[in-house]
Amino acid sequence: MAVAPARWLLRSRVHHCIDRSVSGHLACRLLSDIGGDDPKAPVLKVDNKGAISLCQNPMFHNRSKHIDTQYHNIRECIEGGKISIEFASSEEQLADVLTKLLGYVKFLELCPKIAVVEIDFPSYIWPLSAPPPLVPLTCEAKNTSVGVTEMRRKPVLICCGVLVAVVVVLAAVFVALYFTVFRPRAPHVVATVVGTETLAFNVVPPVLNLTMHVEVTVDNPNYASFRYGDVVTVVRYHGAAVGQSVVLVGEIGARATQTITATVEVDTLKVIFTPYFPLEGIVGVLPFETATAVAGKAVVLGTFKVSARSEVVCEVTVYPLRNNATTQCTSTVHIGR
Known part of the structure; x- marks a missing residue:
C-alpha cells in the first residue's frame, strides 16, 4: 500500500x-x-x-x-x-506558461521563449479598422527586468514614504512646541529709581553733589537662559548726558527673575554750568531723565532663538532742598534687534 x-x-x-x-x-x-x-x-x-x-x-x-x-x-x-x-528542469518548462499559474517574474521570463506577444489596442475599435500592431513582450529574466525593478522599488518607496511621514510629524511637533511651550519671548524689564542722595546743594556759589540709585528687574519667561550684554544707565539733564553707570554682562536662568542695581553719580560741573540750573536751583526743582538699556538673546533647545532689546526711560524730578524725588517710567521692547 x-x-x-x-x-x-x-x-x-x-x-x-x-x-x-x-x-x-x-x-x-x-x-x-x-x-x-x-x-x-x-x-x-x-x-x-x-x-x-x-x-x-x-x-x-x-x-x-x-x-x-x-x-x-x-x-x-x-x-x-x-x-x-x-x-x-522544471524552471525551463516553456509549457508552464499555458498550463500553470506562474509568478509575475517567471511569466515574463518564459513569454518571449515561446514567441508570446502583447497586443496594444489603440483608441480605435478593432476589428472595425486596421488591426493593431503586435508588440513583443519586453520581458527578460535579468535583474534589470521591469518586474524585478518594480519589486525592488516597492520597499524603497515604502521606506521613503515612512521617512517622509516621520519628518512631517517631527516638523509638526516642533512647530507646535515653537508656538506653545518653547516659543521664545522677550524678557520683561522694569527700571526704578529707588532713591536719590543730595549731599550738597547751593545756588550761589553753585554747588551740587547728587547720586541716583537705579534698580533694573529682568524677568525671563523662556525655558532657556537669557544672556544679556552690558546694562547701561545714562542720566540726562535737559537732554545732555551728565552721568553714566555700566553693569557688566550676565545671564538669567530659565523662567527666573534677576534684579540689577546701578549707582549713578551726577557730574556736577555739567549741571551747574547749564543756563537752566540757576533758575531751577532757586525754585528747588531739578528735572532729570534716566535711560536704561538691556540687550540679550535667548536660545531654546539650541534651535529657537530670539534677540531682544528693552529700554526703560524714567522722568526723575529731584527736590534738592527736601532731599527727595519723584519718578515716572515708560518701557519699550524691541524684538529681533
Missing part, C-alpha cells in the same frame, strides 16, 4: 509523456505533408528523470509491471527515431 501513490504518479507521468509524444509525432507528419519535406524527429522535453529512464530502458521490473502494453508505444517511437526525449 505504501508504494501505491508512487506507482500512480509514475504511471501518470508516463501516460502524459505518451500523449505528448503522439501529439508531437502527428503534428510533425501534418507539417511534412503540407510542406513536402521529410519530418524531423520532434524533441520532447521532460522534467521527470524516472519517466525518461523508463522510456529508454526496456528492462522489466516490479514497479513497471502494472503498465499496460499500450503505454510502451513511446519506446517504439524513440527506437524508431520518431521522437527524441531530452531532460529539462
Whole structure:
C-alpha cells in the first residue's frame, strides 16, 4: 500500500509523456505533408528523470509491471527515431506558461521563449479598422527586468514614504512646541529709581553733589537662559548726558527673575554750568531723565532663538532742598534687534 501513490504518479507521468509524444509525432507528419519535406524527429522535453529512464530502458521490473502494453508505444517511437526525449528542469518548462499559474517574474521570463506577444489596442475599435500592431513582450529574466525593478522599488518607496511621514510629524511637533511651550519671548524689564542722595546743594556759589540709585528687574519667561550684554544707565539733564553707570554682562536662568542695581553719580560741573540750573536751583526743582538699556538673546533647545532689546526711560524730578524725588517710567521692547 505504501508504494501505491508512487506507482500512480509514475504511471501518470508516463501516460502524459505518451500523449505528448503522439501529439508531437502527428503534428510533425501534418507539417511534412503540407510542406513536402521529410519530418524531423520532434524533441520532447521532460522534467521527470524516472519517466525518461523508463522510456529508454526496456528492462522489466516490479514497479513497471502494472503498465499496460499500450503505454510502451513511446519506446517504439524513440527506437524508431520518431521522437527524441531530452531532460529539462522544471524552471525551463516553456509549457508552464499555458498550463500553470506562474509568478509575475517567471511569466515574463518564459513569454518571449515561446514567441508570446502583447497586443496594444489603440483608441480605435478593432476589428472595425486596421488591426493593431503586435508588440513583443519586453520581458527578460535579468535583474534589470521591469518586474524585478518594480519589486525592488516597492520597499524603497515604502521606506521613503515612512521617512517622509516621520519628518512631517517631527516638523509638526516642533512647530507646535515653537508656538506653545518653547516659543521664545522677550524678557520683561522694569527700571526704578529707588532713591536719590543730595549731599550738597547751593545756588550761589553753585554747588551740587547728587547720586541716583537705579534698580533694573529682568524677568525671563523662556525655558532657556537669557544672556544679556552690558546694562547701561545714562542720566540726562535737559537732554545732555551728565552721568553714566555700566553693569557688566550676565545671564538669567530659565523662567527666573534677576534684579540689577546701578549707582549713578551726577557730574556736577555739567549741571551747574547749564543756563537752566540757576533758575531751577532757586525754585528747588531739578528735572532729570534716566535711560536704561538691556540687550540679550535667548536660545531654546539650541534651535529657537530670539534677540531682544528693552529700554526703560524714567522722568526723575529731584527736590534738592527736601532731599527727595519723584519718578515716572515708560518701557519699550524691541524684538529681533
